[in-house]
Amino acid sequence: MSQELSADALAELTRCFVDRISVAPATCLQHANSLSIVPAEAARAVVWPETIEEIQNIVEMAERYRFALVPFGAGTSLEGHVNAPRGGVCIDMSRMNSVRAVNAEDMDCDVEAGVTRQQLASHLRDTGMFFPVDPGAEQATLGGMAATRASGTTTVRYGSMRDNVLGLTAVMADGSIVETGSRARKSAAGYDLTRLLIGSEGTLGIITSLRLRLHPVPESKVAVVAHFPSVKFACDAAISSLALGLGLARVELLDATSMRAVNKSSKLALPEMPSLFFELHGSLASTRDDALDLRRTMSEFGAEAISVSSTESERDTLWAARHNCFWAICEAYPGRTPVVTDVCVPVSKLAECVDATINDCQHYGLVAPIVGHVGDGNFHAVIMVDKSNQRDVKSLDLVMDRLIERALAADGTCTGEHGIGQGKMAALAREAGRSLAVMRQIKSALDPLAIFNPGKIF
Amino acid sequence: MSQELSADALAELTRCFVDRISVAPATCLQHANSLSIVPAEAARAVVWPETIEEIQNIVEMAERYRFALVPFGAGTSLEGHVNAPRGGVCIDMSRMNSVRAVNAEDMDCDVEAGVTRQQLASHLRDTGMFFPVDPGAEQATLGGMAATRASGTTTVRYGSMRDNVLGLTAVMADGSIVETGSRARKSAAGYDLTRLLIGSEGTLGIITSLRLRLHPVPESKVAVVAHFPSVKFACDAAISSLALGLGLARVELLDATSMRAVNKSSKLALPEMPSLFFELHGSLASTRDDALDLRRTMSEFGAEAISVSSTESERDTLWAARHNCFWAICEAYPGRTPVVTDVCVPVSKLAECVDATINDCQHYGLVAPIVGHVGDGNFHAVIMVDKSNQRDVKSLDLVMDRLIERALAADGTCTGEHGIGQGKMAALAREAGRSLAVMRQIKSALDPLAIFNPGKIF
Numbered sequence: 001m002s003q004e005l006s007a008d009a010l011a012e013l014t015r016c017f018v019d020r021i022s023v024a025p026a027t028c029l030q031h032a033n034s035l036s037i038v039p040a041e042a043a044r045a046v047v048w049p050e051t052i053e054e055i056q057n058i059v060e061m062a063e064r065y066r067f068a069l070v071p072f073g074a075g076t077s078l079e080g081h082v083n084a085p086r087g088g089v090c091i092d093m094s095r096m097n098s099v100r101a102v103n104a105e106d107m108d109c110d111v112e113a114g115v116t117r118q119q120l121a122s123h124l125r126d127t128g129m130f131f132p133v134d135p136g137a138e139q140a141t142l143g144g145m146a147a148t149r150a151s152g153t154t155t156v157r158y159g160s161m162r163d164n165v166l167g168l169t170a171v172m173a174d175g176s177i178v179e180t181g182s183r184a185r186k187s188a189a190g191y192d193l194t195r196l197l198i199g200s201e202g203t204l205g206i207i208t209s210l211r212l213r214l215h216p217v218p219e220s221k222v223a224v225v226a227h228f229p230s231v232k233f234a235c236d237a238a239i240s241s242l243a244l245g246l247g248l249a250r251v252e253l254l255d256a257t258s259m260r261a262v263n264k265s266s267k268l269a270l271p272e273m274p275s276l277f278f279e280l281h282g283s284l285a286s287t288r289d290d291a292l293d294l295r296r297t298m299s300e301f302g303a304e305a306i307s308v309s310s311t312e313s314e315r316d317t318l319w320a321a322r323h324n325c326f327w328a329i330c331e332a333y334p335g336r337t338p339v340v341t342d343v344c345v346p347v348s349k350l351a352e353c354v355d356a357t358i359n360d361c362q363h364y365g366l367v368a369p370i371v372g373h374v375g376d377g378n379f380h381a382v383i384m385v386d387k388s389n390q391r392d393v394k395s396l397d398l399v400m401d402r403l404i405e406r407a408l409a410a411d412g413t414c415t416g417e418h419g420i421g422q423g424k425m426a427a428l429a430r431e432a433g434r435s436l437a438v439m440r441q442i443k444s445a446l447d448p449l450a451i452f453n454p455g456k457i458f
Numbered sequence: 459m460s461q462e463l464s465a466d467a468l469a470e471l472t473r474c475f476v477d478r479i480s481v482a483p484a485t486c487l488q489h490a491n492s493l494s495i496v497p498a499e500a501a502r503a504v505v506w507p508e509t510i511e512e513i514q515n516i517v518e519m520a521e522r523y524r525f526a527l528v529p530f531g532a533g534t535s536l537e538g539h540v541n542a543p544r545g546g547v548c549i550d551m552s553r554m555n556s557v558r559a560v561n562a563e564d565m566d567c568d569v570e571a572g573v574t575r576q577q578l579a580s581h582l583r584d585t586g587m588f589f590p591v592d593p594g595a596e597q598a599t600l601g602g603m604a605a606t607r608a609s610g611t612t613t614v615r616y617g618s619m620r621d622n623v624l625g626l627t628a629v630m631a632d633g634s635i636v637e638t639g640s641r642a643r644k645s646a647a648g649y650d651l652t653r654l655l656i657g658s659e660g661t662l663g664i665i666t667s668l669r670l671r672l673h674p675v676p677e678s679k680v681a682v683v684a685h686f687p688s689v690k691f692a693c694d695a696a697i698s699s700l701a702l703g704l705g706l707a708r709v710e711l712l713d714a715t716s717m718r719a720v721n722k723s724s725k726l727a728l729p730e731m732p733s734l735f736f737e738l739h740g741s742l743a744s745t746r747d748d749a750l751d752l753r754r755t756m757s758e759f760g761a762e763a764i765s766v767s768s769t770e771s772e773r774d775t776l777w778a779a780r781h782n783c784f785w786a787i788c789e790a791y792p793g794r795t796p797v798v799t800d801v802c803v804p805v806s807k808l809a810e811c812v813d814a815t816i817n818d819c820q821h822y823g824l825v826a827p828i829v830g831h832v833g834d835g836n837f838h839a840v841i842m843v844d845k846s847n848q849r850d851v852k853s854l855d856l857v858m859d860r861l862i863e864r865a866l867a868a869d870g871t872c873t874g875e876h877g878i879g880q881g882k883m884a885a886l887a888r889e890a891g892r893s894l895a896v897m898r899q900i901k902s903a904l905d906p907l908a909i910f911n912p913g914k915i916f
Binding site: 103104105106107108128148149150151155159160162163172176177178179180181182183184185186187188189190191192193195196198199200204215216217218219239242243244245246247281282283285286289290293344345346347348376377378407411412413414415416417418419420424427428431432433434435436437438439441442444445446457 | 561564566586606607609630634638640641645646648649653654656673675697700743744748751802805806835865870871872875882885886890895896897899900902903904915
């Protein structure tokens, strides 16, 4: 089914956007998905709106001419979310990038959807506050992060986008502007439309601005790194650490293969064993005490070479290594294409699930370092595929399929943070069962002509 | 519009439920709302299902005969949620009260909707874990708490029901059983149906079971109480304490009138001034340090007679006084009926909003002690009304109306935790604006015959 832009529609759009519209194939392709195994599918045109009224205008045209709309933040999503399989128009939100207000007393802020994480972080420097959700991509926009329900390394303490958006403004399919939530910290007033739009991947409305919750910068941050004889020992140690009630802000697992890549890339000499990277947030006294408790618990689980880093430079070296892990893995396997996927399971099933995935990849001859936000039971496999090798490509499909099967069998989910997009539609159908019909009913009610990001989620 | 039970429908229901159905007017009235200013409206019959299949059965009958269904937990809601304005059947969930699983490693549990807070707390005793959401009513059911998006004194640290339900099972209007979420801590798989059903007040589906997140019992709890020359000083002190990044698990405000009632009822001699009750959770070391920081900050805001209680008995005395505050207020004004309402505003607007409410009540000759979860900007006015006095009754309406107006003008919400029910439908329409239409679209899509709790929210 095509929802392509007609010549008339394009003419009308061009009259509206003048020099803020492009039909250049290279530009359109740039706006299609790039970091994914899902092949890129370009829209017919890209527009750069600057106001919510302009977005209302595009939506009204899309309804009238029946063309598809694909909202675009920074294009860092991984499952084909910004592809345009039915043609239509890509709405690039990058010009709606104003930080409209920061309220120190309420610890909240009001940003347009195109503001990036990095931009907000710079804006908040020296305020004593920060926005905690960290999906890895610095240039990700907050609108895109909301649309995909982004989370990341700090979710174990601060939550995901779900928990850190107080309310938002969106343009709905009928052209109406809807404001959800308020500036209050909580509300019991009607259906939770904020949470419905968060994670809807642009299929229910176009998010134009957000009210975000901010957090006080902790007085002290301490990094603790520990290395284990097996993934199982590392996961058991992580589970025990979670029950201690410490100020754990990050709990990351790197498997032995990832550690090898990190050592090589960051010129470190860390033990090439399954490792946990922790970050503790709190007061000077509490992080010091927590670090002692953590060290003791790690030892009980057979950890070696536990290091505690409370200075900023030591901590930064370690966390830079963790953050660069993906690129380190890419460097370590030149000529191969990284295919990143994620699942999330109850923490008690994590070790089993990670080990089975490592074994499965080995069995099929694939290299797949594993990195996990283990505090949440979430892990990524970075499957390094030689795309010219047919056996590799076939194995990839098999391994991904079995990974999802394993996650669902463990009462988990087919994706903890990457979302459905085009890449995991079949997986969602397997996972959601009857609730998929409820999602479809909502989609049909709110976007009856299916103009918003068609061909995604369902 | 009546959605009453026909004789045929009643006969069929009676064949199914035999001795687990009652049409006794007293029983039906008991199940209608009691703790609210909203007049009670009884259903025609009450049924006590024991399985999800029985609920599917009732829903199927309700669709066929077009009668209304009103889910009932413990009847502790305050806005007429369990009234049956269009007749029909009340579904009492109290027999579906099994704690089906507690998973220590994953810190989660699986409960039927009729399990009460108290029952779960007893079940978890000695596990080192607890379920944190505390709306005050011990006998509230977890299903009811989810349906009303309950929160309470500990929300400032642990969140509300929104944050502590991993997933749930519900029977939808078409009789299908839907499972939302998974046992994973987070997910990016499709629309957030869990959060859509939480706070839907029984209007979208009947929640039959829940997977809840548990938390480690903190090593140490410390209570800090401080008294201030004005509400403004107390609120400013509370705002400053929130920015310190301490382990604040409770931040409660009692105004001078509430303190007088508490002193009298609990035989205490606390200063009868606007007061903050804090509870700190953490390690022994961190709560000790946090208490020192807190004491210092409170002094800077002119606090008097700051007391720090780290022993269980001292702490319990103080918190018992806070928890009994509502009953203490009722005792202090015999012959008057308490009308409890709540709003929630950004914390920076709290002092102004509380003071204006106190003045407004005084102006209209109403006594209205104020108690607030000020860490969230949420407060309750307990308006003590002489129902035989027409002026009181008229003033009540005016004061409530102006309170809502004030909360909305402050970018807040008409209810932080009590919900909409019947009592705040007009307020929701004022607050939600265009988003009310989106809520209606969802309601029509998921419950086209409006069998689920009709006459609520909209």
